[in-house]
Amino acid sequence: MTAEEIAQANETLRNKSPLEVIEWAIGQAGQGGSGTIVSTNFRPYEAVILHLATQVQPDIRVLWVDHGYNREATYQHAEELKAKLNLNIQAFIPKYTTAHYDAVYGGVPELTEENEEAIKAFSTAMKLEPFQRGMAELAPTVWLTALRKVQNPNRAELDIVSPDNNFNSLKVSPVFYWSDEQMEAYLKEHNLPNEWDYFDPAKADEKRECGLHAAWGGKVVEAK
Numbered sequence: 512m513t514a515e516e517i518a519q520a521n522e523t524l525r526n527k528s529p530l531e532v533i534e535w536a537i538g539q540a541g542q543g544g545s546g547t548i549v550s551t552n553f554r555p556y557e558a559v560i561l562h563l564a565t566q567v568q569p570d571i572r573v574l575w576v577d578h579g580y581n582r583e584a585t586y587q588h589a590e591e592l593k594a595k596l597n598l599n600i601q602a603f604i605p606k607y608t609t610a611h612y613d614a615v616y617g618g619v620p621e622l623t624e625e626n627e628e629a630i631k632a633f634s635t636a637m638k639l640e641p642f643q644r645g646m647a648e649l650a651p652t653v654w655l656t657a658l659r660k661v662q663n664p665n666r667a668e669l670d671i672v673s674p675d676n677n678f679n680s681l682k683v684s685p686v687f688y689w690s691d692e693q694m695e696a697y698l699k700e701h702n703l704p705n706e707w708d709y710f711d712p713a714k715a716d717e718k719r720e721c722g723l724h725a726a727w728g729g730k731v732v733e734a735k
Contacts, residue, residue, distance in 0.1 A: 521670045529685035533567045536653045536683040546652035550574045553589045556694045558703040560657040573598045574645045578637040579609040584708035603645040605637045619712040634713035646678040658684040
């Protein structure tokens with residue numbers, strides 16, 4: 512899509528429901544919907560995007576990078592959602608096991624400003640590389656995400672539809688303008704579980720990007 516077409520799509524979709532946005536996105540992908548994926552890390556509120564996506568396309572491919580450092584509650588949450596929504600999980604893992612990374616590189620770096628390069632190196636090896644592999648293998652035309660404007664300042668500059676320069680796909684975020692309260696209400700309405708023990712080892716806090724949706728992640732991908 513051209514920049515003008517994306518701008519028009521955002522204007523049109525701004526007042527549509529997330530379900531309608533997903534229907535539009537899958538229509539853009541063509542191939543009977545097979546050109547669409549939804550990504551997840553099973554963080555808080557991920558059940559919303561996964562439920563929405565499977566309402567429109569029950570067998571939609573779900574790209575999950577399991578870096579191996581998730582907490583027990585997150586893995587249990589993943590299994591619960593997989594069973595509840597019959598998710599078509601396409602899991603990709605790093606080339607390093609957690610034991611290998613711990614032994615060679617000292618494990619997850621302390622999340623401080625002084626350790627920025629080490630944090631980026633961890634994210635590259637344990638998240639970006641397997642994600643890049645997953646995107647190359649699944650080759651989606653449209654990538655559905657759970658990005659929301661309220662999550663951090665970087666994402667506030669995006670919109671429902673945006674070109675993804677890191678992985679060369681059309682990125683669509685159906686709940687981009689939803690608040691936490693709207694997400695909570697959706698979970699309650701559809702009797703969906705949530706998971707609050709989630710921790711991203713490549714992010715110091717919610718204001719930081721791990722590289723999947725940031726420009727520096729694209730440079731890493733290009734260098735691979």
